[in-house]
Amino acid sequence: MAKEFELNEMEFWDGNYAASQALRQAQVDVVAAYPITPSTPIVENYGAYQANGYVDGEFVMVESEHGAMSGCVGAAASGGRVATATSSQGFALMTEVLYQASGMRLPIVLTVVNRALASPLNVRGDHSDMYLGRDSGWINLDAFNSQEAYDLTLCAFRVGEHLDVRLPVMVHQDGFTTSHKAQNVNPLQDEVAYKFVGDYVPVDDMLDFSRPVTHGAQTEEDWHYEHKAKQHKALMDSRKVIDEVLEDFKELTGREYKRVETYMMEDAEVAIIALGSSVETSIFAAKQIREEEGLKVGVIAPRCFRPFPFDLIRDAIDMSANLKAVVCMDRSAPGGAMGALFNEVSAAAYTTKNRPLITNYIYGLGGRDFGVEEAKRIMREQKAHADAGHITTEIQQFSGVRGPRLGFFTTRRD
Amino acid sequence: MTDIRWHSRAGQGAVTGAKGLGDVLATTGKYAQGYALYGSAKRGAAMNAYNRIADEPIINHETNMFPDFVLVIDPALAFSDDITKNDKSTTKYIITTHLTKDELISQIPALQDKADRVFVLDCIEISLNTIGRAIPNAPMLGALVKVSNMFELDFFLDGMKKVLSKFPQKIIDGNMAAITRAYNEVN
Numbered sequence: 001m002a003k004e005f006e007l008n009e010m011e012f013w014d015g016n017y018a019a020s021q022a023l024r025q026a027q028v029d030v031v032a033a034y035p036i037t038p039s040t041p042i043v044e045n046y047g048a049y050q051a052n053g054y055v056d057g058e059f060v061m062v063e064s065e066h067g068a069m070s071g072c073v074g075a076a077a078s079g080g081r082v083a084t085a086t087s088s089q090g091f092a093l094m095t096e097v098l099y100q101a102s103g104m105r106l107p108i109v110l111t112v113v114n115r116a117l118a119s120p121l122n123v124r125g126d127h128s129d130m131y132l133g134r135d136s137g138w139i140n141l142d143a144f145n146s147q148e149a150y151d152l153t154l155c156a157f158r159v160g161e162h163l164d165v166r167l168p169v170m171v172h173q174d175g176f177t178t179s180h181k182a183q184n185v186n187p188l189q190d191e192v193a194y195k196f197v198g199d200y201v202p203v204d205d206m207l208d209f210s211r212p213v214t215h216g217a218q219t220e221e222d223w224h225y226e227h228k229a230k231q232h233k234a235l236m237d238s239r240k241v242i243d244e245v246l247e248d249f250k251e252l253t254g255r256e257y258k259r260v261e262t263y264m265m266e267d268a269e270v271a272i273i274a275l276g277s278s279v280e281t282s283i284f285a286a287k288q289i290r291e292e293e294g295l296k297v298g299v300i301a302p303r304c305f306r307p308f309p310f311d312l313i314r315d316a317i318d319m320s321a322n323l324k325a326v327v328c329m330d331r332s333a334p335g336g337a338m339g340a341l342f343n344e345v346s347a348a349a350y351t352t353k354n355r356p357l358i359t360n361y362i363y364g365l366g367g368r369d370f371g372v373e374e375a376k377r378i379m380r381e382q383k384a385h386a387d388a389g390h391i392t393t394e395i396q397q398f399s400g401v402r403g404p405r406l407g408f409f410t411t412r413r414d
Numbered sequence: 415m416t417d418i419r420w421h422s423r424a425g426q427g428a429v430t431g432a433k434g435l436g437d438v439l440a441t442t443g444k445y446a447q448g449y450a451l452y453g454s455a456k457r458g459a460a461m462n463a464y465n466r467i468a469d470e471p472i473i474n475h476e477t478n479m480f481p482d483f484v485l486v487i488d489p490a491l492a493f494s495d496d497i498t499k500n501d502k503s504t505t506k507y508i509i510t511t512h513l514t515k516d517e518l519i520s521q522i523p524a525l526q527d528k529a530d531r532v533f534v535l536d537c538i539e540i541s542l543n544t545i546g547r548a549i550p551n552a553p554m555l556g557a558l559v560k561v562s563n564m565f566e567l568d569f570f571l572d573g574m575k576k577v578l579s580k581f582p583q584k585i586i587d588g589n590m591a592a593i594t595r596a597y598n599e600v601n
Binding site (some may be wrong): 010011145174176177181182183184277280284369371 | 432433436437439440441445446447448449450471472473474475476477478
């Protein structure tokens with residue numbers, strides 16, 4: 001029986017430590033992992049908990065991230081609660097198996113510490129890995145600080161393992177900015193946390209010899225399409241369960257999460273949409289600019305990136321009748337397209353009442369600092385669009401990059 | 415909001431110091447951040463660690479800051495690092511050095527109009543004599559407690575004892591002595 005870990009009511013934890021504690025409290029049966037910066041400490045801490053008797057489950061050291069996720073798939077198909085952690089190149093190497101995990105409907109929890117993808121090699125935070133996995137059929141939850149990395153990892157087990165969902169879940173946090181920044185974290189005691197997560201309920205597990213099943217079978221044109229359609233429906237339908245689990249978590253802890261977070265949107269004239277720790281920096285900047293310049297800025301943040309909250313993004317955009325301009329912040333190299341968040345938010349906004357002007361910033365690649373002054377400059381620029389009644393800059397711009405100014409496409413609605 | 419920037423070499427314990435400070439603050443009802451900019455830096459490389467301290471939850475994640483306190487825990491970095499970067503008219507500097515304050519300031523042009531905001535002590539010597547190793551983070555915390563008036567010394571010592579509770583008694587005693595000596599010696 002695993003030992004209880006002594007926890008204070010208020011701890012000072014970084015995001016990695018917070019995530020590892022959540023994995024420990026969920027009493028995962030199998031963690032198969034291959035450490036990579038900046039998520040290494042999640043695996044390291046978990047190994048220490050296991051070695052020191054705080055975990056009953058198995059910790060499997062594998063030869064690569066492909067092996068790590070393959071081990072997770074095997075263990076989950078066998079009927080256990082399974083989790084691992086990765087970042088960046090490791091995430092990229094896992095990608096093939098990510099699709100296997102979701103297609104086999106295995107509720108694995110993957111804590112992803114977001115980091116740039118090479119080349120050039122870079123260990124710092126951006127959302128390239130999150131974007132790489134966005135169509136892999138996993139539920140994607142996004143933490144903006146270490147408290148949330150802890151809270152959402154606990155919620156992830158409940159969501160993924162729910163009998164109406166049975167899908168793998170990623171919990172993202174920003175490399176270094178969240179993973180290596182200690183801050184006040186209010187953890188649950190072991191018993192309370194485990195009770196919230198609940199016992200694992202196996203479904204079609206391979207170790208149930210009385211009822212033999214096959215996982216990962218081949219289907220050609222006769223059945224593949226139906227499987228993928230059902231998988232998509234399961235993701236879309238998981239929205240209800242995600243909402244319920246977040247509601248239960250609020251009842252337990254008082255900490256409220258929604259699939260789309262909105263801040264100061266009730267009277268907003270312009271809004272900024274972002275993911276990760278930049279959400280909080282944007283709220284900080286928006287409060288300042290409201291006080292200093294009277295500019296009515298709101299912040300919208302997808303807490304759940306997949307299933308994409310098309311419904312709640314539209315609610316957020318229509319929350320203020322005065323909303324005129326929205327900027328979508330993409331922290332991933334767009335590879336010859338508009339940013340993914342811009343594309344998805346624009347598609348959702350097209351059928352809103354407000355149909356605001358929408359622009360796109362690429363920012364923060366490879367860990368480039370996103371500062372308060374730059375956030376305020378971007379907010380003022382949105383106000384200029386709002387006042388002019390049309391987009392006054394290129395539709396896609398780059399924030400905080402050296403060299404000649406970069407911008408692409410202009411509006412045809414002036 | 416109080417912002418603190420540490421100038422250190424990787425391995426000297428700035429991150430541990432920044433986190434230890436946060437650990438103590440978290441028990442007092444204050445909110446803090448403790449983070450560093452190091453990434454792939456190897457032992458001995460110059461690096462920065464940071465603290466933000468406030469009465470309410472801290473949501474600013476900008477790495478860059480305009481520090482209220484600059485803590486230099488490696489003597490050479492006072493000369494080679496841009497320690498006055500983002501200086502405010504109230505920024506206080508606590509610098510580890512074997513020199514006197516006047517000698518130090520006379521050799522660093524950037525500090526010459528800030529003499530009333532510069533405090534010195536020899537964290538390296540203090541840690542060698544108390545802990546037995548050149549780990550200048552603990553003495554720097556003692557100096558910070560004195561200069562900032564953030565805590566009563568005894569309160570801080572009690573807090574640090576809890577943070578270090580998993581270490582052998584000898585290490586805890588060494589750290590307590592280092593903090594106390596630094597508190598008394600910083601000038």
